[in-house]
Amino acid sequence: MSSKRRDEIVAQSAQLFRTYGYNGASMRTVAEAVGIEAASLYNHIKSKSEILQEICFKVANKFLTHMDAVERSQKTTVEKLEDIIRIHIRMMLEEYEHVYVSDHEWKHLPEPYLSNFLNQRRSYRRRLADLVQEGIDRGEMKNIDPYVAVITFLSAIGGIEYWHRSRKAINEQEVEDNMVAYLVGGLRK
Amino acid sequence: MSSKRRDEIVAQSAQLFRTYGYNGASMRTVAEAVGIEAASLYNHIKSKSEILQEICFKVANKFLTHMDAVERSQKTTVEKLEDIIRIHIRMMLEEYEHVYVSDHEWKHLPEPYLSNFLNQRRSYRRRLADLVQEGIDRGEMKNIDPYVAVITFLSAIGGIEYWHRSRKAINEQEVEDNMVAYLVGGLRK
Numbered sequence: 001m002s003s004k005r006r007d008e009i010v011a012q013s014a015q016l017f018r019t020y021g022y023n024g025a026s027m028r029t030v031a032e033a034v035g036i037e038a039a040s041l042y043n044h045i046k047s048k049s050e051i052l053q054e055i056c057f058k059v060a061n062k063f064l065t066h067m068d069a070v071e072r073s074q075k076t077t078v079e080k081l082e083d084i085i086r087i088h089i090r091m092m093l094e095e096y097e098h099v100y101v102s103d104h105e106w107k108h109l110p111e112p113y114l115s116n117f118l119n120q121r122r123s124y125r126r127r128l129a130d131l132v133q134e135g136i137d138r139g140e141m142k143n144i145d146p147y148v149a150v151i152t153f154l155s156a157i158g159g160i161e162y163w164h165r166s167r168k169a170i171n172e173q174e175v176e177d178n179m180v181a182y183l184v185g186g187l188r189k
Numbered sequence: 190m191s192s193k194r195r196d197e198i199v200a201q202s203a204q205l206f207r208t209y210g211y212n213g214a215s216m217r218t219v220a221e222a223v224g225i226e227a228a229s230l231y232n233h234i235k236s237k238s239e240i241l242q243e244i245c246f247k248v249a250n251k252f253l254t255h256m257d258a259v260e261r262s263q264k265t266t267v268e269k270l271e272d273i274i275r276i277h278i279r280m281m282l283e284e285y286e287h288v289y290v291s292d293h294e295w296k297h298l299p300e301p302y303l304s305n306f307l308n309q310r311r312s313y314r315r316r317l318a319d320l321v322q323e324g325i326d327r328g329e330m331k332n333i334d335p336y337v338a339v340i341t342f343l344s345a346i347g348g349i350e351y352w353h354r355s356r357k358a359i360n361e362q363e364v365e366d367n368m369v370a371y372l373v374g375g376l377r378k
Contacts, residue, residue, distance in 0.1 A: 142370065142374065144367050144370055144371055145359060145363060145364075145367040147358065147359065148352075148359070148363070148364055148367035148368055148371070149367070149371060151348040151349070151351045151352065152345045152348055152368055152371050152372065153345070154348065155344050155345050155346075155347050155348025155350075155351070156341045156342070156344050156345035156348070157344075158344050158347070158348075159340040159341055159343065159344025159345070159347075160340070161344075162340045162344070163337075163340065169336065170334055170336065170337070174334060174337070175334075175337055178333050178334040178337035178338070179337055179341055181331065181333055182333055182337070182338060182341050182375045182376070183341065183375060185331065185374075185375045186370075186371045186372060186374045186375025186376075187371070187375075
């Protein structure tokens with residue numbers, strides 16, 4: 001049970017789940033993409049559902065770990081939000097398939113993972129809204145509804161999907177810097 | 190062939206297409222939602238595909254008509270962009286089902302509608318990017334990549350989806366004003 005082979009299965013699955021949806025991608029097509037027999041797939045992973053769980057929870061862990069570090073840091077609130085916005089942009093650029101699947105296919109998670117995933121997401125967004133409120137209270141940011149601010153920047157970052165699908169006239173760093181300028185600039189006083 | 194009944198069919202279809210996807214919603218469920226026999230549905234509309242075409246092209250027409258009017262107006266470029274961002278937000282608030290279907294289910298359009306729809310969308314986004322560039326050239330807006338600016342605000346507005354699905358702690362007008370403050374504020378110098 002090489003963990004490298006398992007990682008490859010998860011990576012190929014992420015790509016297939018994004019392209020065809022969780023329901024549209026079969027374990028047979030995963031096996032084909034990895035280049036092994038469908039039967040030997042099960043030496044590495046129990047089920048399609050287990051792959052989805054691994055993708056969704058790995059992405060959630062990265063964001064959570066980053067959020068914990070940012071909250072503990074000594075930065076201003078605007079700087080903290082910039083750090084978080086930047087990690088979301090980078091993840092959309094560098095781990096696009098995984099983030100996309102985690103954002104769009106989580107609804108196919110089985111219980112108890114589904115409820116747990118949604119609870120974590122709600123709590124994560126609440127922490128983001130609290131940060132926005134803190135920025136307003138400290139006079140660093142304009143007076144904006146924190147809930148609207150959070151759905152605005154999270155959804156805006158999802159727009160990097162179009163960049164992945166387009167002819168890419170600009171590079172990753174330019175996408176990151178321009179989007180940060182827009183989304184952090186819009187929060188500042 | 191009452192046009193009122195036809196409008197009702199399209200409205201119910203929009204809701205079903207959004208909830209179950211174009212492929213997941215059958216003409217039988219449309220008939221049930223409208224409260225007529227499946228057979229008499231075809232007195233009003235030719236096919237499921239025709240309904241999707243009507244939804245997608247009506248939404249596209251509204252945005253195009255508005256864009257034409259804005260471009261002809263005597264406003265500053267920032268004001269023009271604010272007008273356009275506002276109409277996108279209002280459409281997401283007031284005609285959510287139609288806009289959602291037009292944004293997510295267009296890929297099921299048959300040719301020649303599919304190519305035409307995508308051409309119109311590309312051209313519309315180019316006009317938006319040109320407006321951003323004009324705002325920069327006139328010194329009204331910060332120097333930001335116009336392509337990134339456009340995918341950022343269009344995707345951000347798509348985030349109103351979360352508001353529709355949530356407990357709605359704030360009202361439509363507050364969503365509109367806060368999102369405009371964020372997205373137009375972020376463009377200004």
